Amino acid sequence: MGILSDVPTRSAPHGFWRRLLRSPNGVVGLTIVLGLVFCAMFAEVLAPHNPSKMGTGGRFLPPGGDFFLGTDEFGRDMLSRILHGSRITLLVGAVAVGISLTTGMLVGMIAAFWRGWVEAVLMRSTDVLFSFTETLIALSFVAVLGPSLQNAVIAVGVAGIPFYARTCYSAALVETSKPYFEASIAAGAGPARLVFVHLLPNVLPTMIVVATLGVSTAILAAAGLSFLGLGAQPPTSEWGYMLAGSRDYINRAPWLMTIPGLAIAITVLGFNLLGDGLRTSLDPVERR
Amino acid sequence: MWRFIGTRVAMGALTIWVTTMLVTLLIHAVPGDPVQIMYAQSQGTTPEQIEQVRRSLGLDRSIPVQYLMYLERLFQGDLGNTIRGGQPVLEVIMQRLPNTLVLAVASMFIAIVIGVPIGFLAAYREGTIVDIGLMVLAIAGISMPHFWLGLMLLFFFALELGWLPVSGNGPMNLILPALTLGLSNAAIFARLTRSSMIDVMNQDFVQTAFAKGLPKAIVLRRHVLRAGLLPVVTMMGLQFAFMMGGAIVVENIFSWNGVGRMAVEAIFQRDYPIIQGFILTFSVVVVVVAIAVDALYAVLDPRIRRA
Amino acid sequence: EDIVWARYGDIDSLDPHRATSTLSLQVWSLMYDTLLAMDAEGNPVPHFAKSWTANDAGTEYTFNLEGGVMCHDGTPLDANDVKYTIDAAFDETTPSLTKGSWGPITAAEVIDPLTIKLTLESPFVAMIPFLADSFSSIICDTNGEGFGTTTAIGSGPWKLVSWTKGDRLVFEKNADYTNFGKLADNPGAPYEDGLIITVVPEPQARYAALTTGEVHIAEPPFDDVPAIKDSGELDIIVAENTGQNVFWEFAVHRPPFNDVRARLAVAHATDAATAISLIYGDLSIPENCPISRGVFGNDQDFCAQYRPAYDPEKSKELLAELGYSMDKPLETALLVWTGGNRQKLGEVFQAQLAEVGIKATIEIMDIGSLNARVRQENENTEGTTGSMDMMTWSWYDPDILYALWHTPGAYRGYTSPELDAILDETRVLTDPDARKAKVQEAMKYLLENAIHVPLYTPGWEWVFAVRPEVEGFKVAPFVYPIFSDIKIGG
């Protein structure tokens, strides 16, 4: 009957890691993301120079030589800035997604669980917010709160809520209508048990996939805001901000534009690939 | 179908109604005093004058009253005046909105023209090296920040090669910004088209069509494409909203004189009437487009058309 | 042919009473006339007013106007238009944004179509230079509905055709124009047919447009200026006598900057010369005085005696006295307004301050927001986080010091009875030497107390790169570009 003797972990379905490691997307994504986390954790150690120290080298030194990625308009070491920037980028992604994910899941699960007018009110409002689109919500937030990285992150986080709420809602709706859930109701389980023992663990995998893909969206959105000057403020080595600053030196020092852009693209790619890999390994039906 | 569209219109109206409320509240959420900001640059304005301005804007009334005043003005087509320069906001927006719409439509066109065939090809060659290659390309495309892509295009095509102009709002100027927005979204369309096509190709009715002995070309064109494009059509509304959002960044890179650039300027200038007007306009456009797309969907899908 | 000038931003309004930005002023100077004009040194000279007289008390001025000047709509420009302009500036409900700078005018009286008399409540020596500036542009009284936003009738060398906000202004030449005193060699109408002022925010895009010939005149990317100069493909013209002054000011009604030592610590920690050369190369020069070069009373040597010099050790000592150290830095917000690479400069200053143990958090905002914010910060007496800002003012007269620092102060900032007394006198002393001495006394006070710490005079903001075929382009003091003399060759 194909019964395995080992007991699989609770958190992931059977064969999850094996499947993730077998999907090329997942492996590449995981490698990139782990590399990024490594850079972020050890930025202090890895960075050869102080990222905000001006005149570390000459201005506009091209990549290669003493400065692996060159220097910027203030003679700051680009490699150190990029390394420290990875910290900000990851933090931005994590915090923004954290905001969207927790709030979105709360809204989605409450709506799916309690149904009735609670559901109607929550989901209609979500629909309304959703049609505002993320950009507009983020922009409105920054417009009100004023430009700063912190506000940009909050804005991106809030802007993501409708999407997470919707996804969680539909995932939760599927779960609540499954017989196991009803069996638990029939056994007399109370709301806390239903939500925390049955609903949460079952929507979590979906939400983890969504969140992984969401990190890339959040990073892009926050970098976009910083690019417009509505996010990170100097001397932060936030990549979007660095990219914005590089515009004046396109001719003179194209690497100032290329490097942060590549850094963002690779990071986002990493999370996209990992999300893709996670999705296919969590959901074997969609394995393609 | 009319009921379907009816619900969409009602939903859209609700969205816009909520927007009007949020927009009125916006000015109260702002830290500091908007009137102070308005008159920051003038010398010698007396507190009485500031009070006077505040009264004329209704800022001394209760919020519900202000909301009603706002609605009343709204129905007269009055979105207030800009802080900088005191022009009617509606006029300022209407002058630029067409530019943004042109940009969004052009990008949408590029995205569809490039993305859909790629997605179709990948689905058609599912699992082959062609498919894998195209999808790697697509995921890279999605990951590429469009503001970066924009800069690179600007750098190569305008600055290095000098093929395309860099300023102004002529048709040639449209190429780069539309390409920037279009390419990022083409990747999204490609992925969407591919998965939708694959879904459809795995459905029984496609097997039926093959079982009838129809040649592959006819099956794909008549059975797969029509059914497979329906989800792509539904995505178009959302995608258009993304385009409008993306336009904000791209307009700033390419000096395209649209509402996005205006909005960012307004944020820096704390020109709240413009920001309010922008948010409202943006949501109206997005809602209208979404309704139009849904209507298109309703027409295309007999399951709804005949309902 | 049409001259095309690309700038980084747009005007705010066509109505001179509704905006204050330099971008707007530059355009008004093209479409309107003023009673007086400025010569190459920045001194007021006759223009539409061919002469004027004042009573001994300095409270009545009578201007004799040139005859035969026409507004763009064909109506004559005369004393009624001047009165119309002044009345609008003092309008009860919608006064001019610069009402205060007109001075204490109580009445404008049309004696005859070519004579106008202004009555002042008290003497105001800065009125004459003000009347030479475009803030006092004369608005034709035939303006009505839509004025300022879609239409504007003036009498200047260029006639407005259209304004697309955020994009472009289109002008055609005023064929009937006569130049009485404006700084241009051309005594009459412009040589070229039209003038287009477009908005291209990206410096690199402007540069590209210059190289392709889409644009004739534009501000280039600063960092490319040396390369452009070397290549010789474009002419570089740097505005002089810009009248602009960039300086530190502080929220002085709360700690830490209510203590002069904290302000001095900042002043000693800033190495403006190094910073601006890093960002702007040789396009900007450090400034020692609270009023700019070219403005009455400016004297670099005099100011250098009192301006706190760059001395990080001194700065650290002062901070230590106040109980700050590298581990317990003095924290402050550093407000900077957008554009012109100012945020980059701010970043350099931020790094310099960090060297001595001042932790400055940069906040970037638009000039309007900055103005409002500074006032807010000054009105806030709570808290221990400081606030300082890199403010910019351009004015053609030392009267700016009065506007900034005389009670109540433009931003409700530092004021003292002692300083008030000095500033009051700078307004009424009609003898130039006596006035100069007073102005310098005021500057000494401001510098010693580190209230207004001058940083530099931004010639950079007004670097113009000009295509070789454009002949005759020049820039008048206070950054008014002149297009009347331009002939496009080749």
Added chain:
Amino acid sequence: MSSVLLSVRDLSVTHGSGTRAVPLVHSVNFDLARGQILSIVGESGSGKSMTSKALMGLLPPNVTATGEAQFRGANLLDKNIAPPRGTGIGLIFQEPMTALTPVLTIGMQLTEAMVVHGLADARDAKARAIQMLERVGIPNPKQRMTQYPHELSGGMRQRVMIAMMMLLEPDILIADEPTTALDVTVQAQILDLLRDIVRDTDVGLILITHDMGVVAEMAEDVMVMKAGRVVEAGSVHQIFQAPGDAYTRALLDAVPSVETASVDSKPTDSQALLSIRHLSKTFSGGRAFGIAASVTRAVDDVSLDIMPGETLALVGESGSGKSTLGRILARLTKADKGNVTLAGTDLLSLEGAPLRQERRKIQMIFQDPYASLDPRQSVGAAIAEPIKIQTTLSKADRAKRVAQLLSRVGLTPDMASRFPHEFSGGQRQRVSIARAIAAGPELIIADEPTSALDVSIQAQILDLLSDLKSENGLTMLFISHDLAVVRQVADRIAVMRAGRILEFGPTEAVWASPRHPYTKALIDAAPVPDPSRKRSARAHALDTFPMTPLIEAAPGHWVAL
């Protein structure tokens, strides 16, 4: 026997290649003649569909076929030769709901292939399509031509499918479980139609099914498949009377015969355990794309008593409201009107904690054994859940109880720590049953507990249920659409249609002398797994049936007439 049309030799189907190759079908051999009906039976996954797809050349990517299939002088499995799809072999799928293109009209789908194959021009094709629609029994064929699939019922769609294939005049028709998605009454009509077509046109029909009843009724020859291999082949009589293979025997034994008598009926004169009075429930329509469809009366003024210790069966076709009724009793769906009392307690008015306590008394067993267990909970935890909620047993005692329950349902106690995906379908259903009886319920509602299982396993589960019933004296509401199953387990039967009870009474009484025309149609439509008792024609189900209030036609036998 007439000439051989198709001759299959050594047909094998493999997924993947090289070391990763997985055989799906192993050297299958058979012949098909004109006018012959060959049935391929076997349980799910045995390779029935793969065999047919291989013949059509419609194998999924990565799946390859080898061997020989001679048809019209060519090998169908030869990749270089285009298979004569449509014109040579027609294929009818199981799911009529999804087998037609939703965005094209019926007319378009009927005619396009004729035009492509050059069998007719557009006008001619249309005329022939209309004719064919009439032939397969679709009313108003002209009008149907312009309609879209969603506007037709499942049975009609299946007829359109058949018409579509027959228009191409194939020599062979493959029908892959053509009736499993349909109601029994409709199923019978489609089977009749297929038989008529074979008789009239002389096509060879390959009928794929897992239903021995269908085989007995339709086929002349049978091929039994298991795990990709043919375990037995022969004439239908031979297979049914003297099955040579153990698997075939198991298959046959598993079929609950409608002919065999059921359990002995218990006297039903005690006090009702559960009584339902005037229960109604309407749904304001399924929402499709935000449009509220019409109102559905899922349960319509139902009154029933369930006696302690009895098994009451609720039968009726899909959508008749059986599940809804069951779910109302389990308090999973709210009723609109009516009341339900369980041993004197008013069930429907309970809320909150008292409701949660009362829930212990009514437990459910669901159709889908996989979905009815939380994939993230070990089966031990799942079984322990009701005990934990409803009793104060210590952890150790709970574990002991779980072990007992597992043994009781035929599993071993050490399986408690495993997760649902480590079990087979039948085992999972056993776990569900263990969970349902864990808290000691008074009533168990079993909603089609066997319909998702293979026939051989169905029987085991039914046995388990009847064991439990006789040993523990459980009362059960057994929901099913399968009359044969019902007859085996039920003491009394209630027949439901469109939300109403049309007939109910003791099983034997209802079976032997059905009084309501609908019940009659239902019994008549059920295939009889005995080839010697093939019925030639039967009364086709009517569209409308009387739905009046129930009257007692015989003692304890109520009918709506």
